[in-house]
Amino acid sequence: MILRYTLLGIAAAVALAPTAFAAERGRDGKVNIIYWQAPSIMNPYLSGGTKELEAASLVIEPLARYNQDGALVPWLVDTVPTVENGGVSADLTQITWKLKGGLKWSDGTPVTSEDVKFSWEYCTAEGGGCAQSEKYIDVTSVDTPDAQTVVVNFGVAKPFPYGPFVGAQAPIIQKAQFANCMGPKAPECTDANFNPIGTGPFTVTEFKPNDVITLTANDNYREAGKPAFKTVNFKGGGDALAAGRAVLETGEYDYAWNLQLAPEVLTEMEAAGKGKNVATFGTSVERILVNQTDVSSALGDERGTAAHPHPILTDINVRKALSLAIDRKLLVEIGYGDFGRLTCNVLPAPAAFNSSGNDACLVQDIAGANALLDGAGWARGGDGVRAKNGVRLSVLYQTSTNAVRQDFQALIKQWWQEIGVETELRNINASVFFGSDPGSPDTFQKFFADIEMFTNNFDGTDPETYMAGWACDQAPRPETQWQGNNIPRFCSPEYDKLVVEMSTTGDINERARLAKAMNDILMQEYVIIPLVHRGRNAAHANSLGGVVLNVWDSELWNIADWYRIK
Amino acid sequence: MLTYTIRRLLVAIPTLLFIALAIFMLLELAPGDPMAQVPLTVPPEVKEAMRQALGLGEPVHIRFWKWLVQFFYIEPLRLIDYVLGTGIVEGQQRIISWQTRSSVMDIVAQRMPQTLWVVGMSYVVGVLIALPIGIISAYRQYSVFDQVGTFVCMVGYSVPPFFTGVVVIVIFSVQLGWLPSIYDTTLVVDSWSSFVQQLAQMIMPVMVLALQTTAQISRFMRASMLDNLHQDYVRTARAKGMNEPVVVMVHVLRNSMIPVVTVIALGVPAVFGGAIITEQIFKVNGIGQLLITSIQANDLPMVQTLTFIFAILIVVFNLIADVLYGVLDPRIRYD
Numbered sequence: 001m002i003l004r005y006t007l008l009g010i011a012a013a014v015a016l017a018p019t020a021f022a023a024e025r026g027r028d029g030k031v032n033i034i035y036w037q038a039p040s041i042m043n044p045y046l047s048g049g050t051k052e053l054e055a056a057s058l059v060i061e062p063l064a065r066y067n068q069d070g071a072l073v074p075w076l077v078d079t080v081p082t083v084e085n086g087g088v089s090a091d092l093t094q095i096t097w098k099l100k101g102g103l104k105w106s107d108g109t110p111v112t113s114e115d116v117k118f119s120w121e122y123c124t125a126e127g128g129g130c131a132q133s134e135k136y137i138d139v140t141s142v143d144t145p146d147a148q149t150v151v152v153n154f155g156v157a158k159p160f161p162y163g164p165f166v167g168a169q170a171p172i173i174q175k176a177q178f179a180n181c182m183g184p185k186a187p188e189c190t191d192a193n194f195n196p197i198g199t200g201p202f203t204v205t206e207f208k209p210n211d212v213i214t215l216t217a218n219d220n221y222r223e224a225g226k227p228a229f230k231t232v233n234f235k236g237g238g239d240a241l242a243a244g245r246a247v248l249e250t251g252e253y254d255y256a257w258n259l260q261l262a263p264e265v266l267t268e269m270e271a272a273g274k275g276k277n278v279a280t281f282g283t284s285v286e287r288i289l290v291n292q293t294d295v296s297s298a299l300g301d302e303r304g305t306a307a308h309p310h311p312i313l314t315d316i317n318v319r320k321a322l323s324l325a326i327d328r329k330l331l332v333e334i335g336y337g338d339f340g341r342l343t344c345n346v347l348p349a350p351a352a353f354n355s356s357g358n359d360a361c362l363v364q365d366i367a368g369a370n371a372l373l374d375g376a377g378w379a380r381g382g383d384g385v386r387a388k389n390g391v392r393l394s395v396l397y398q399t400s401t402n403a404v405r406q407d408f409q410a411l412i413k414q415w416w417q418e419i420g421v422e423t424e425l426r427n428i429n430a431s432v433f434f435g436s437d438p439g440s441p442d443t444f445q446k447f448f449a450d451i452e453m454f455t456n457n458f459d460g461t462d463p464e465t466y467m468a469g470w471a472c473d474q475a476p477r478p479e480t481q482w483q484g485n486n487i488p489r490f491c492s493p494e495y496d497k498l499v500v501e502m503s504t505t506g507d508i509n510e511r512a513r514l515a516k517a518m519n520d521i522l523m524q525e526y527v528i529i530p531l532v533h534r535g536r537n538a539a540h541a542n543s544l545g546g547v548v549l550n551v552w553d554s555e556l557w558n559i560a561d562w563y564r565i566k
Numbered sequence: 567m568l569t570y571t572i573r574r575l576l577v578a579i580p581t582l583l584f585i586a587l588a589i590f591m592l593l594e595l596a597p598g599d600p601m602a603q604v605p606l607t608v609p610p611e612v613k614e615a616m617r618q619a620l621g622l623g624e625p626v627h628i629r630f631w632k633w634l635v636q637f638f639y640i641e642p643l644r645l646i647d648y649v650l651g652t653g654i655v656e657g658q659q660r661i662i663s664w665q666t667r668s669s670v671m672d673i674v675a676q677r678m679p680q681t682l683w684v685v686g687m688s689y690v691v692g693v694l695i696a697l698p699i700g701i702i703s704a705y706r707q708y709s710v711f712d713q714v715g716t717f718v719c720m721v722g723y724s725v726p727p728f729f730t731g732v733v734v735i736v737i738f739s740v741q742l743g744w745l746p747s748i749y750d751t752t753l754v755v756d757s758w759s760s761f762v763q764q765l766a767q768m769i770m771p772v773m774v775l776a777l778q779t780t781a782q783i784s785r786f787m788r789a790s791m792l793d794n795l796h797q798d799y800v801r802t803a804r805a806k807g808m809n810e811p812v813v814v815m816v817h818v819l820r821n822s823m824i825p826v827v828t829v830i831a832l833g834v835p836a837v838f839g840g841a842i843i844t845e846q847i848f849k850v851n852g853i854g855q856l857l858i859t860s861i862q863a864n865d866l867p868m869v870q871t872l873t874f875i876f877a878i879l880i881v882v883f884n885l886i887a888d889v890l891y892g893v894l895d896p897r898i899r900y901d
Contacts, residue, residue, distance in 0.1 A: 034748070038851070038859065040665035047665075048604035048616070129619025134609050184619070187667035194668065209666040209673055210859055211851040212751055235748060237859070238849045242735075242747065249740045250747050272740075431864055434606070435599025442597065445610075459607045483610035 026217045026230030028564035031544065032253040033556075036243040038210040038236020043193040044169060045123050046186060048131035053168050054257070055234060057554035058215055059106075059198035060171040063097050063116070063150075064162070066552035068280065070350045070461040072162060076100055076111070076172065076199060080162075083506070092157040092506055097165065099148045104220040105174050106203045113144035116165060118175035120152075125183035134465075135163045135170040159506040160462040167460055168554035172199070201227040201560035211236060221560070228546075228563035241265070247539045248275045254541040257555060262404075263337020266539070275544075279339045279537040282551030283349050283466075284457040286335075286408075288529040289488045290319050295448045304448055305477050306489060311391050313450060317376035318393065318421075319526035322451075324372070325415040327364035332532050334411070335404040343533035347519040350461050352508075355516040358523040361530070369419045378420070386420035394422040395450035398442075400430040405453060408531065423451075438481045445476045447487050455534055461552060464511070467518045468499045490527040567892060567899075571885070578881050585877045586637075586870075590630050593866050600664050600864040620664050633870060636661045641671055664865045673856065674872070680751050681840040681852030688772040689837050692779025693830060699780070700787020700826075704795060705814060715784065722781025731774045731847035738770060745770055749850045771848040775841055779833070786829050790822040797821075824894050831887035835879035 039055035041047050064080050067073045072080045081087020081095050088095045103111040120142045123130040138158060143151040152164050164170060174197045181189035194207040199222070202215035213234040217227050235253070243256040248269035259266060259277070266277050294308035302308060312318055332340040341348075344358040378386040378393055386393040397413070399405045406427060413423040426449065428442045433454075441448050458466035468474070469485030472492070476484040495518060502514045522528045536551045546562040549555060600620060601613040621629065636659065643655040661670040703712040739747035746767050755764050794800065795818055803813045840854025849855075853872065860868035892898045 040663075040863075041667055043667075046667055048601075048608040048612075050605060127619060129616035131604065131608060131612060131616055133612050133615065186619070187662055190668040190672075193666075206752065208676060208751065208851075209663075209668060210856065211677075214752055233750075233752070235750075235849065237851045237855055238748070238846060242847065242849070245735070245740065246748055250743065252739075252746055252748055429598075431599065431602040431862060432597045433602075435597070435602035435864075437597065437599045440597045440599075443599075454606075456606045481614075483614075 023225050023228070025219075025221070025225055025227065028228040028230070030231045030233060031229040031255070031562060031564075032233045032235070033255045033257075034238075034243045034246055034253040035234070035236045035257045036238050036240050037258075039213065039234070040209050041193050042196050042204060042207060042213070043173075044171065045128075045130045045132055045173070046193060050258075051236070054554045054556050055213060056171065056196070057168045057200065057556050058202045058232065058234075058559060059200045059204060060173060060196055061198065061200045062167055062171045063099075063165040065167055065554075065557060066461060066550070067557075068548050068550045068552070070282075070552045072166070072461075076103060088161055092159055092161065093154045095152045095154075095158075095161040097150045097152070099150070100222065101148070103199060103222060105197050105199060106218045106220050107174075107197050108220055109174075109176065110147075111172070111174075111199055112147040113150045114147075115175045116150045116172050117142040117144050118178070119170070119172050120164060122173060122178055122182060122186075123170075125186075127184040128182065128186045130186075132169045135167075137163065139164055157504065157506075159504070159511065160464060162460070162462070167552075168557070169459060174198075202232055205231075223560065226560040228561075229559075232559075244269055244539055247541060248272055248277075251275070251541060254544045255547065256539045259537055259539055260404075263339065266537070267337070270539075273542075275539050275541040277338070277537055277539050278547065278549045279535040280549040280551045281341060281349060281533060281535045282457055283347070283463075284455050284534040284536070285343060285346055285348055285530050286340075286453065286455045286532040286534055287346055288322075288412075288451055288453045288531060289447070290322070290527050290529065291447055291450050291452075292489045292491075292527060295450070297448075301478060304446065304489070306475065306491065310450070312393060313395070315376060316526060317372050318378070319529075321369035321372045321419055322416065322421065323361060323526050323529045324365045324369035325419045325421075326361075326412060326529070326531065327415065328362060328531060329364075331408055331411065334407060336532055336534060339535040339537045341533040341535065343530050344523065345519050346522055346528050346530050347463055347467065347515060348530075348533045352512045353463055353515045353519075355519050355523075357516070357520045361523075364415070366415065366418050373419060380420050384417070384420060385422045392422065393420060394424070396424045396426060397451040397453070398426040398428060398433075398449040399453040400433040400444075401427045402430065408453065438483075443482070445484070445487055446482045447476070447489075452487075453531070462511075463515050464502055467502065467515055470518070470522060471496050471499045488527040490522070490525065492521060492525070495521050567889070570892075571889060574885050574888070578885070582874075582878060582881060586634065586874055587630070589870055589873050589877070590633070593870055594626055598864040600866070603863055632659075633661065633867065637871065637874070644671070661867050661871055663860070663868045665860065665863050665868070670868050670871045673868075674853070674875070677840075677851070677853050677856050678838075680749070680850050681838070681845070681854065684749075684768055684771050684845070684848075684850050684852065685775060685837045685841050685854075687768065688775035688841075689779055689833065691772060692776035693783055695776065696780045696783035697787055697826075700784040701791055701814070701819065703784065703788045704791030707792065712788075715788075719781040719785055722777040725777075727774050727778065727841070727844045728847060730777060731771070731844055734770050734774060735847070747848070749848050751851055767848075771841075771844050771850055774847075775844050782833075783826065783829065786826050787822065790825050791818060794818045794822045824891065827890055827894060828887045831883055831890060835876060835883050838879050839876050 035051055037051045039051045041052050042056045044053045044056045061075055063076045064072050065075050074080050076099055077097050078100055105111055120136055123133055124136050138154045138156050139152055140155045141153045177192050177197050181192055195204045201218055201221050203218045205216050206214040215232040217230050240259050240261050244259045244261055246253040247256040249272045251274040270277055290313050292310055292314060293304050294310050295304045299308055328342050332342055342362055344361040345355050347353050373386055378388045381387050409425045413425060416423050432442050433444050435443055444454055470490055474484045474486035475489040476482045498514050498518050505511050538549055540547045543565050545565045548558050550557050640655050640658050640660055647654055663670045699715050703715045706712055735747045738745045749767050753764055755761050800818060803817050840852045842854035842858045845852050845855040857872050
């Protein structure tokens with residue numbers, strides 16, 4: 001009798017806590033992942049794309065990465081260096097990482113500081129076109145005093161020294177494998193690019209570009225008993241709807257990424273009972289940009305430059321009225337459902353950086369907008385469109401071709417019509433709109449329209465570079481080949497002062513204050529009108545355990561902890 | 567016939583060169599940027615460096631010349647190297663895809679099997695169904711069979727695969743759960759059970775595509791049969807006392823096949839071209855899917871090479887159709 005109860009107890013413990021047991025590696029067989037955009041390469045240094053980044057994160061890993069709350073966690077090291085623990089020098093120009101003991105590559109050789117140094121050399125080599133070189137900006141040298149210690153030296157004080165070797169964008173690659181692939185030779189190393197040797201939980205057995213990746217558990221993975229899955233079938237292709245169907249309705253797949261579908265479609269699919277939708281929020285904000293320069297084609301080469309201010313949108317009353325007229329609640333409900341949130345900031349996260357100074361935007365106020373325009377001297381004409389000194393309140397509103405965006409355009413046009421603003425709508429194919437061909441007049445950066453809408457975000461959790469993008473000298477113009485992040489061509493000396501101040505401030509609370517102040521300037525000047533704080537969503541099978549959706553790093557960051565619920 | 571063939575082949579060379587130039591210029595002049603899919607968080611100077619690494623900094627004519635050399639010289643020799651194990655063009659720059667930074671030809675070779683299996687099989691199935699339908703429909707014109715056949719063909723013509731594909735997935739995968747909705751390209755057929763699995767995953771895309779082929783070919787077959795059935799030689803054959811099977815299957819069918827064979831031959835390049843929409847829907851990831859994803863990613867070397875391969879196939883199969891015409895119909899002589 002006692003034996004029977006003991007056995008039952010053991011059985012119950014096994015059933016209730018499948019991960020608590022020091023179980024065998026590869027015990028749960030195969031996990032099927034579907035990405036409706038198929039990865040093309042396993043080397044994130046040669047492709048900036050999210051799909052490649054995430055596929056590669058199964059194999060190659062950084063020294064530290066961000067967890068689901070956006071906090072830095074040590075990955076191939078034991079502790080994250082800070083000024084307090086002495087890992088970052090007091091003058092903020094040096095950071096010292098110490099690798100975990102006994103780390104091995106999947107081929108069994110030891111991971112050393114030389115490999116880490118090499119990863120920097122690889123990405124910064126001349127002619128390689130490394131997609132992540134921004135991560136290594138200002139690094140002057142990397143020293144390797146011993147096999148486990150890496151010292152990164154910066155040319156300037158870095159209040160936030162966690163660019164190099166941190167996050168899915170800057171993983172460590174093996175020197176032995178990539179040594180002959182530097183610079184212009186990078187694309188010749190097809191084998192290495194398709195089948196990198198890594199420290200991660202899985203290794204590639206077969207890579208079919210833009211189709212399917214087969215991976216098996218890494219025998220030399222540092223944690224015993226992980227990963228729980230023996231193989232990964234990483235399928236790509238199709239469309240978001242089919243990927244959602246394969247997880248939520250037919251149950252053929254266990255995990256589907258980035259399901260950009262109408263909220264009611266996903267809820268309906270979930271009703272089939274095979275899987276569930278998950279969402280999490282990062283820094284993505286769907287926003288409207290208000291052009292501050294005149295883009296009339298009569299201006300020739302000076303079109304869209306600071307030399308010609310916009311005839312109507314330089315009036316702050318007009319910009320404010322445009323924002324007041326928008327019902328953000330309805331936009332979230334229609335376009336994103338549970339995967340969108342209301343926001344009045346262009347910098348909505350991390351929480352410490354989220355300003356509460358602009359919350360008035362949450363309520364639509366058509367009457368207020370009308371009163372504002374009346375007061376500013378914009379009088380309605382016979383056709384209902386306002387005008388002042390012969391200039392009509394008529395704008396061209398462009399965005400990329402995308403069902404949700406076209407719905408938004410239609411709704412916003414309607415609201416703006418109610419306040420006497422005439423809107424002409426235009427949508428441009430995403431590959432043209434988001435391309436940066438300086439010869440094309442239709443790119444989002446050239447912004448040859450009055451109003452445009454898209455989503456942007458920033459990598460990691462530190463908004464310094466992101467916020468610095470709206471400094472005066474960041475405006476796209478002919479001299480910069482129309483590159484630059486200050487797409488509305490906004491210019492404020494007060495804002496630029498804050499940008500400079502932030503670049504020299506190390507204290508985290510002070511940095512948060514500065515970022516919020518910058519956000520508030522942009523919001524209260526109404527050059528950027530935030531619409532929706534967009535989440536990232538995914539779907540996973542009910543039988544797949546351990547999924548923690550992470551928007552700050554690769555979504556598959558903790559795949560070593562995934563398991564099959566039995 | 568031989569001189570005709572040789573002459574046609576020689577004419578094909580300038581034609582193909584012109585096509586290559588036309589494709590190249592169209593792609594060059596089309597708006598788009600291979601960096602458009604890179605996230606906005608990657609700064610523009612990094613994107614510019616990536617573009618330079620792809621060779622986009624070079625002038626247009628140099629890039630076209632390089633592509634010609636790679637396509638007509640390096641890649642064929644590379645194939646010879648591969649077959650014979652030699653190393654004539656070892657280490658020379660092949661046509662490199664911008665997305666994957668690997669050889670375009672390797673990916674094409676990797677994609678070919680599933681395209682040939684699925685799209686090729688659907689073509690064979692489609693033709694095999696279409697011929698009898700066309701013959702019977704013509705012989706029994708306006709019968710119930712003909713009416714039903716016409717109806718099915720109209721459906722096949724007018725309902726696009728992006729609709730039928732999704733409908734069969736919803737019925738057979740979601741509702742009934744009989745068939746997989748996602749094609750597994752890693753499946754190796756080495757046993758009875760894996761063969762059954764392969765059959766199960768092929769049946770939906772093959773049938774969806776075969777519906778289109780059937781509709782087209784059976785209408786041709788029917789029209790051609792009807793033309794011949796009312797000819798004088800048919801009446802003569804009947805008058806001579808031949809039985810109906812001989813009249814229809816030997817005399818009428820043989821003569822009716824001439825235009826149909828041409829149509830079938832001209833459809834073969836499309837098989838190699840894959841089925842863009844159907845491959846996407848069933849995740850077959852063959853040549854068609856490769857082409858569309860490359861277009862979306864502005865992977866110009868890949869798009870250029872694929873479209874040019876299609877151009878070669880079309881030119882070659884046009885020639886084959888013409889030659890077959892001569893073989894089948896003794897009245898046609900080219901020399």
